[in-house]
Amino acid sequence: MNGAMKISAKNIALCGVLSALALGLSVLESFFPLSLLIPLPGVKLGLANIVTLFALYTLGARPALAIWLTRCVLGSLFAGNASAFLFSLLGGLASMGVMIALRRWDRFSVFGVSLGGAAAHNIGQIAAAAVVLNSTAVIGYLPVLLFISLVTGALTGLLVSLLLRAAAHLSLR
Amino acid sequence: MPTRSSPIKYRPTVWDALIAAAIIALGLLAAVLFYTKNARGGSAIVTVSVAGEVAERAALSQFDGDHVYTGNGYTLTVSAHDGEIFVSHSDCGGQDCVHTGAISRIGQSIVCLPAQIVIRLESASPGDADVIVG
Numbered sequence: 291m292n293g294a295m296k297i298s299a300k301n302i303a304l305c306g307v308l309s310a311l312a313l314g315l316s317v318l319e320s321f322f323p324l325s326l327l328i329p330l331p332g333v334k335l336g337l338a339n340i341v342t343l344f345a346l347y348t349l350g351a352r353p354a355l356a357i358w359l360t361r362c363v364l365g366s367l368f369a370g371n372a373s374a375f376l377f378s379l380l381g382g383l384a385s386m387g388v389m390i391a392l393r394r395w396d397r398f399s400v401f402g403v404s405l406g407g408a409a410a411h412n413i414g415q416i417a418a419a420a421v422v423l424n425s426t427a428v429i430g431y432l433p434v435l436l437f438i439s440l441v442t443g444a445l446t447g448l449l450v451s452l453l454l455r456a457a458a459h460l461s462l463r
Numbered sequence: 464m465p466t467r468s469s470p471i472k473y474r475p476t477v478w479d480a481l482i483a484a485a486i487i488a489l490g491l492l493a494a495v496l497f498y499t500k501n502a503r504g505g506s507a508i509v510t511v512s513v514a515g516e517v518a519e520r521a522a523l524s525q526f527d528g529d530h531v532y533t534g535n536g537y538t539l540t541v542s543a544h545d546g547e548i549f550v551s552h553s554d555c556g557g558q559d560c561v562h563t564g565a566i567s568r569i570g571q572s573i574v575c576l577p578a579q580i581v582i583r584l585e586s587a588s589p590g591d592a593d594v595i596v597g
Contacts, residue, residue, distance in 0.1 A: 329562030331576045347471055369556075373535065373577055399472035402479030409486045419574070424515025425581045427572040430497045436490035440483060451473045
């Protein structure tokens with residue numbers, strides 16, 4: 291990897307706006323959590339991932355990582371839950387890694403990248419929970435979480451696909 | 464970086480279906496691995512662990528009543544009666560453990576992530592044997 295990376299003022303401004311948007315979406319989501327309908331730890335719509343995925347396609351891997359990390363840190367500061375931060379950090383790291391890899395591979399559409407990211411997020415969180423709780427009991431949640439991730443991942447993919455098409459004429463880089 | 468030049472694929476591809484299939488397969492595998500081990504039968508043992516340490520272990524039939532556990536600064540009230548066990552009160556933010564409702568079968572569990580408390584119903588048979596013969 292060559293370290294040369296041009297960071298223009300425009301890019302920094304865009305990253306800031308997208309981070310704020312992602313943070314806003316994750317706070318908004320906390321007002322109507324999906325876990326009220328499906329009461330399992332870790333169940334969520336993942337609205338903020340719309341922004342991260344959009345950034346991955348329009349700005350690239352590193353800005354997307356920066357936006358995700360900013361949202362993750364500030365989001366858990368707002369929620370004030372240190373253990374939730376650990377879970378979302380590990381889930382998010384797995385998710386970002388998979389999404390960046392799938393995007394690089396160049397065979398998958400926005401949908402595939404989104405699905406892979408959503409599933410990886412759940413697997414990362416379950417792995418973190420299994421380690422923290424020192425119990426394999428949480429693995430019992432994985433089948434349900436993975437099934438839900440198919441739905442939420444496809445939905446995120448659809449929204450980002452529409453957004454990217456709408457923004458195709460903009461030169462965001 | 465090569466990502467800059469690769470065109471965006473807006474529509475689902477066959478490869479996406481492969482990812483979806485892989486996720487379904489993984490889910491089924493986890494379900495089979497986890498739930499076939501915990502077949503019904505025998506009397507259940509309640510194990511409550513706090514931050515990975517077993518705090519209480521008792522037969523479900525002898526667990527009736529309210530039990531209070533604290534973990535990571537949160538307090539949970541676990542209630543049991545008629546072979547069912549549930550979290551009746553928790554002062555955590557998410558309330559996932561309360562919403563999980565009652566569990567009664569071996570293999571089921573209630574997890575409270577903020578309090579790091581796991582309530583698990585296990586088989587009373589010793590060890591982790593799948594089949595006991597004789």
